Amino acid sequence: MTPVKKFLISPSPHLWRGPSVSKIMYLVVIALMFPSGAAVYFFGYRALSVLGVSVGAALLTEYVCRRMRGHTFVMDGSALVTGILFGLILPPTIPLWTVAVGAIFAIAIVKEAFGGLGHNIFNPALGARAFMSVSFSLPMTTWVEPTGFGVDAVTSATPLSGLSGWQQFDPAAYQAMFLGNTAGSLGETSALAILIGGGLLLGLRVMNWRIPVIYVGVVSLLALAFGQDPLFHILAGGLMLGAFFMATDYVTSPLTNRGKMISGVFLGVLTMLIRHFGGMPEGVCYSILFMNAITPLIDRYTKERPYGLVERARSAG
Amino acid sequence: MLTGQKIGDSDKFVSVPVHATISGEIAGTAMVMNPATARPVEALVVASDGADEWVQLEPVENPEALSPKEILDKIREAGVVGLGGAAFPSHIKLAPPGDARIDTIILNGCECEPYATSDHRVMLECGEKVLSGLNIIRKLLSPEATYIAIEDNKEDAIEHMEDLIVAMGFKKDIKIVPLESKYPMGAERILTKLLLGREVPIAGLPLNVGVVVHNVSTTKAIHEAVVEGKPLVERVITVTGAVNSPKNLLARFGTPLGSLIEYCGGIVGKANKVILGGPMMGFAQFDLGFPTMKGTNSVVVKEDTIVTEQCCIRCGRCIEICPMHLMPTLLAKYARAGRYDQCKAAYVDNCFDCGVCAYVCPANIPIVQYIKIAKRELAKRAAKK
Numbered sequence: 001m002t003p004v005k006k007f008l009i010s011p012s013p014h015l016w017r018g019p020s021v022s023k024i025m026y027l028v029v030i031a032l033m034f035p036s037g038a039a040v041y042f043f044g045y046r047a048l049s050v051l052g053v054s055v056g057a058a059l060l061t062e063y064v065c066r067r068m069r070g071h072t073f074v075m076d077g078s079a080l081v082t083g084i085l086f087g088l089i090l091p092p093t094i095p096l097w098t099v100a101v102g103a104i105f106a107i108a109i110v111k112e113a114f115g116g117l118g119h120n121i122f123n124p125a126l127g128a129r130a131f132m133s134v135s136f137s138l139p140m141t142t143w144v145e146p147t148g149f150g151v152d153a154v155t156s157a158t159p160l161s162g163l164s165g166w167q168q169f170d171p172a173a174y175q176a177m178f179l180g181n182t183a184g185s186l187g188e189t190s191a192l193a194i195l196i197g198g199g200l201l202l203g204l205r206v207m208n209w210r211i212p213v214i215y216v217g218v219v220s221l222l223a224l225a226f227g228q229d230p231l232f233h234i235l236a237g238g239l240m241l242g243a244f245f246m247a248t249d250y251v252t253s254p255l256t257n258r259g260k261m262i263s264g265v266f267l268g269v270l271t272m273l274i275r276h277f278g279g280m281p282e283g284v285c286y287s288i289l290f291m292n293a294i295t296p297l298i299d300r301y302t303k304e305r306p307y308g309l310v311e312r313a314r315s316a317g
Numbered sequence: 318m319l320t321g322q323k324i325g326d327s328d329k330f331v332s333v334p335v336h337a338t339i340s341g342e343i344a345g346t347a348m349v350m351n352p353a354t355a356r357p358v359e360a361l362v363v364a365s366d367g368a369d370e371w372v373q374l375e376p377v378e379n380p381e382a383l384s385p386k387e388i389l390d391k392i393r394e395a396g397v398v399g400l401g402g403a404a405f406p407s408h409i410k411l412a413p414p415g416d417a418r419i420d421t422i423i424l425n426g427c428e429c430e431p432y433a434t435s436d437h438r439v440m441l442e443c444g445e446k447v448l449s450g451l452n453i454i455r456k457l458l459s460p461e462a463t464y465i466a467i468e469d470n471k472e473d474a475i476e477h478m479e480d481l482i483v484a485m486g487f488k489k490d491i492k493i494v495p496l497e498s499k500y501p502m503g504a505e506r507i508l509t510k511l512l513l514g515r516e517v518p519i520a521g522l523p524l525n526v527g528v529v530v531h532n533v534s535t536t537k538a539i540h541e542a543v544v545e546g547k548p549l550v551e552r553v554i555t556v557t558g559a560v561n562s563p564k565n566l567l568a569r570f571g572t573p574l575g576s577l578i579e580y581c582g583g584i585v586g587k588a589n590k591v592i593l594g595g596p597m598m599g600f601a602q603f604d605l606g607f608p609t610m611k612g613t614n615s616v617v618v619k620e621d622t623i624v625t626e627q628c629c630i631r632c633g634r635c636i637e638i639c640p641m642h643l644m645p646t647l648l649a650k651y652a653r654a655g656r657y658d659q660c661k662a663a664y665v666d667n668c669f670d671c672g673v674c675a676y677v678c679p680a681n682i683p684i685v686q687y688i689k690i691a692k693r694e695l696a697k698r699a700a701k702k
Binding site: 006007008009010011012013014015016017018019020021023024076115116117118119208250251253255256257260303304305306307308309 | 431506510516517518519521589590591592594596597598599600601602603617619621623624627628629630631632633636637639640641642643644646647663664667670672673675676677678679680681683685686689
C-alpha cells in the first residue's frame with residue numbers, strides 16, 4: 001500500500017490554464033513600452049520624468065491605499081499599467097507636481113475608493129485626466145513640438161486643435177502624425193508605436209479586437225459622412241491610444257462580445273460628435289469615460305442567450 | 318457471496334440493482350462520502366475470498382427473439398447505468414415516455430474528460446461488443462439515424478470501428494462522425510448540438526429533441542447484460558497522471574483507489590492530489606481507501622498547489638468559452654453574495670460543471686464551486702416547497 005500521506009482537497013477543475021491577472025498586466029506593460037519608447041524618443045527627458053513621476057506616485061499610492069484598507073499589497077502590475085497610461089496621456093510640459101497629484105487621484109479616488117482592481121467604474125488613468133483638465137486647465141492644454149532630447153521646446157498647436165490639416169491632404173504631415181513627430185500628449189502622437197503595442201496584445205489574445213476596430217471604424221465612417229478625411233481623424237489626437245489601451249480596459253468595458261461591439265459603435269459616435277460639434281478639440285477621453293459609466297447598462301442588455309433557451313419556449317408554447 | 322450476485326435493489330423509478338463485484342464474505346458496512354453529493358452514504362464491504370467465483374450466468378442463445386420488455390428488464394437487472402460519468406440508469410433512457418419519439422441515436426466515443434483514454438481502448442478492444450450493444454438499442458428505439466461520434470485524433474479507433482461496421486453488416490445505417498477533440502465535446506448536450514445542431518432544452522434531456530446519447534462503455538455493458546446475461550460489475554478506468562506507469566485498467570467497482578494506483582506503480586514525485594474522475598470534473602479524494610464507482614471513468618494523480626482567489630477583472634474569458642452560453646462570472650458573483658434567485662434567473666441550472674470557466678479564469682476564481690453551491694441551495698429550497 002502507498003504510504004499514508006496528506007492529500008490536497010479542492011473543488012474541480014483541477015487544471016488551470018493561465019494567464020494570471022499579473023501576467024496579463026505585465027503583457028500590457030510590455031505593449032505600452034512601444035508608445036512609451038516613442039514618447040521618450042520624441043519628447044526626451046520630459047517624457048522620462050513625467051512617466052517616472054506618474055508610475056512612482058501610482059505605485060506608492062496603491063501601496064498606501066491597500067495597507068489603509070487592511071489588504072496586503074500585491075504587485076499585480078495594475079497600478080503600473082495605470083501609472084504608465086496616465087503619463088502617456090499628459091502634455092510633455094506638464095509640471096511634475098501636478099503629475100503626482102493626478103496619479104494619486106487616479107489610484108486613490110478612481111480605483112481604490114471604488115473597491116480596487118475589478119471594482120472601479122471608470123478607467124483610473126482617464127478619470128484622473130478629466131480631473132487634471134478641470135484642475136490644471138492651462139498646462140493641460142499647452143502643447144509643444146517634439147524636440148527629442150533637445151531642451152528648447154516650441155509651443156505649438158496639436159493637429160486637432162490647430163486649424164491646419166483639416167481640409168487638404170499633406171503627405172509629410174500625415175507621415176509625421178503616423179510616426180509620432182507631432183505635438184500632442186506624450187503617448188498619443190505615434191500611431192505606429194500604438195499599433196505595434198496593440199497588435200502584440202491582439203496577437204496574444206490578451207485584447208479583444210472588437211472595441212478598437214469598431215471604434216476606429218465608426219470614427220472613419222462618420223468622418224466620411226461629415227466630408228472630412230478619415231485618416232486625419234484616426235491619426236490626430238488620442239483616438240489610437242484611447243481605442244487600443246483605454247477603451248479595451250477589461251474592468252470598465254462590457255463583458256460580452258456583443259456588448260463590446262455596441263460599446264465600440266457608441267464610442268465612435270460620441271467621439272465624432274464631440275470633435276465635430278463640441279466645444280473641445282478632442283473627445284476620446286470623455287467618450288470613453290461616458291461609456292464606462294453606461295457599461296453596467298450595456299451588460300444588463302447584452303447577456304448571452306443560454307443554450308437551450310429557444311427550444312424550451314417553443315415546447316412550452 | 319458470489320461475484321455478480323444481486324445484493325441490493327430499490328423500487329424507486331430511477332434505480333438499478335447493485336451486484337457483488339467480487340466473491341467472498343460480507344465484512345460489514347461502512348460510511349463513505351458520495352463525492353457528487355458530498356453526503357455520506359452507506360456502503361457494503363466485501364472481504365474477498367480470492368476465488369472470484371461467479372454466479373451462474375444465463376446467456377441468451379438468440380437475442381433477436383427477445384421482446385423490448387425483456388431486453389429492458391435484462392438491462393435493468395444487470396444494473397447498467399450510463400458509464401459516461403452521470404451513471405443514469407440506462408433502461409430509463411431506453412424507454413422514452415409515450416409521446417417522445419427518438420429519431421437519432423448517438424454512440425458517444427468521445428472521452429468525457431481530458432487525460433481519459435478509456436473509451437478509446439474500449440472501442441479498440443471491445444468494438445464488437447460495443448456495436449452489438451448499439452444494435453440492441455437500435456432495435457429498441459428504431460431511430461432514423463445512428464451516429465458514432467469519435468474524436469478526430471483517434472484515427473485508429475475510427476478505422477477500427479469502420480471496419481467492424483462493414484464486417485458486422487451495419488454499413489448502411491451507422492455513420493461515424495469524427496469530431497474535433499475539444500473538451501467538453503463529450504458531454505451529451507454539446508454533442509447533440511455539434512452533430513445535429515439541436516439544443517437540448519434547459520433542464521430537459523436529449524430525448525426532448527428526439528436524441529438518445531450512449532457512451533461506448535455503456536453499450537458494451539448492454540451487450541453483456543442482454544446477450545451474456547452478465548451483470549455490470551466492472552469497467553475500464555484510466556489511471557494516469559503522476560503514477561509510475563499510467564494504464565487503462567478493467568477494474569471491478571469498489572476497488573480502492575490505492576489498489577489501482579499501486580497497480581500502476583504508485584505515486585510519483587511530489588504529487589499530492591488524487592482525483593476520482595477526470596481533471597476537469599473529478600473529485601479530489603483524501604482517502605486512498607475510497608472505492609471506484611460506476612461513473613468513475615478515470616483516476617488522476619497530480620501535483621497541485623493552493624491558489625488564492627482574486628477579484629474578477631471582468632476580462633470575459635469565462636463568458637466567451639462557456640459551452641452553455643452562460644455568464645459564469647456573474648453566477649459566481651451572485652452565489653458568493655447568496656443571491657441564489659438571481660443565479661436561477663441567470664439559468665444556473667443549465668451549467669453541467671464542465672469547468673472550462675474556472676480553467677481559463679485569470680483571477681483563480683473557483684467559479685464551478687460557487688455555481689455548485691448555488692445549485693445545491695436552489696435544490697434544497699425546491700425540495701422544501
